[in-house]
Amino acid sequence: MKTIQLSHGGGGEETNDLISDLFYKHFSNEILLKAEDAAILHINETIAFTTDSFTVSPIFFKGGDIGKLAIAGTVNDLAMMGAKPLYLSSSFIIEEGFSFKELERIVITMKNELAKSGAKIVCGDTKVVPKGSLDKIFINTAGIGALKTDGISAHNIQEGDAIIVSRDFGRHGATILAAREGIELDSDLESDCETLWPAVEALINSGIKVNALRDATRGGLAAVLNEWALSSNVCIEVEEEKLPVCDEVQGICEMLGFEAYDFANEGTFILSVSKDDVEKVLDVLKEFDFSSNATYIGSVTNEKPKKVILHSAWGSRRYLELPKGELLPRIC
């Protein structure tokens, strides 16, 4: 079996071979192939800039792998600001002895995921570390996008807004947890990992004013709503029975004592828009497989305190708190 050796990270002949045989081959584009110390980019628009490192375990899971995550995650951070993803960096840290074939599989997934937004990898870095310094592979991506609309911000949520979630949530967290706990599922539960830019682009093109947009990654729905309540100094009131969670996710949560709204998602986003625009938003989102069941879950109000309130079907209310404690390490 061909494996990655320390020499592939040494900066000499073998590093050049790896870069040519794998990264240039699959990520090929004119800017990347210039192979300078930095990529030169002509954008001339206001840009968005973001980064994420990916350490997920297992690296291959139902619905994706660490490569899909590494592209979708960074592309989505740009999309959530209303920026069209244009250019990404990719930096691999690989454990000595890692399978070349698995690395190529990851790189091909990345290439396929890039095609969904049209973004290109234009610069990168490869480090190989001795056995035991790292568990298998970590990937960092940073991304640059061109801002296509103004004013999307966690600070911009308005009293009277509607809160919409793009799909049922908790799938990524539940999938990774099930894989790690060795839970065999009689179902096709898989991660929601997905590039969200096409839906965001359609929302922008429709002319709908989106006040806030955020993908519910680590910390899940609970973290996003709490951050929004704090940043915009508003109360967010959510109807618990409207929260969309599939049976498999609910089952895993009950079995292991988690809440689906704390679980990480990798292709699920939350919107705050004027109540008048709810139908228009749902119409746009239903055109995409990954958001065809978008759901209106709650409202932004002037209630005190400025926190997130869950209303039950029976009329009781409680705070949805910011997640606390360990949750799930290496979820993304």
Added chain:
Amino acid sequence: MKTIQLSHGGGGEETNDLISDLFYKHFSNEILLKAEDAAILHINETIAFTTDSFTVSPIFFKGGDIGKLAIAGTVNDLAMMGAKPLYLSSSFIIEEGFSFKELERIVITMKNELAKSGAKIVCGDTKVVPKGSLDKIFINTAGIGALKTDGISAHNIQEGDAIIVSRDFGRHGATILAAREGIELDSDLESDCETLWPAVEALINSGIKVNALRDATRGGLAAVLNEWALSSNVCIEVEEEKLPVCDEVQGICEMLGFEAYDFANEGTFILSVSKDDVEKVLDVLKEFDFSSNATYIGSVTNEKPKKVILHSAWGSRRYLELPKGELLPRIC
């Protein structure tokens, strides 16, 4: 001892606390503090974009630490394209149980190194992985700079150019190797790790036309010169006796069987400029401590083959080859 826990990477309350108490505190700037999914940047110039991951071991070494490397490394990649470093991302992957005090020491080093170029950290990411998934801490930085001059490129080296190295080389590699092998030195040998933008800016402002510029990191002087010969299809002839290597580095090389020109540097760069400009270049570089002993080491010619030739003082010649094999893992 306060340590980093898995909960600091969970995306909930403890993550927010760590970000506020450490990263926002030391990297504080208006863009970063907006805490959106991506930083919004108004540049409106052609930009350079680059990334590097840092995995050095030991994380603290003579002349620097992993944080200094993470800033200088990415800032230098921008500088080597003639781009003024403006905005950086920083992404930390930390092993559970890592000392908070050491993390803060690294973050403060980063802050101090940023001040040398004026670049700002505007976005970031923090992951904490379970004990054993990673050795201590890895840092990725990506950077955006504004291009201040055109035409600096490995493809742009001209016959008749002079090759200049900014200082004696091999210090970073020798320092890390000595630390790892437990070699006690009766000297003050330390890494050359340094932000090079001030010297590059001075070269640009002087009006000197620089054809190629590259910091000699992994693979050292040998890798840069070989890449240049290949990219520009030229022969680079170097006079061995002019190569500046300090006695300590030479001693470590002889003791352990390495060549200083294969060693990584983190604050040493190579220039290709017209022979007519050599004196002007040396005059500019001598104004900076880190390049006050810049040396004219060789020439670009039309000889065949298009490789790097080392001329000895006794008239013999041999090829300086691209480094091959393991070299030194986790050097940067």
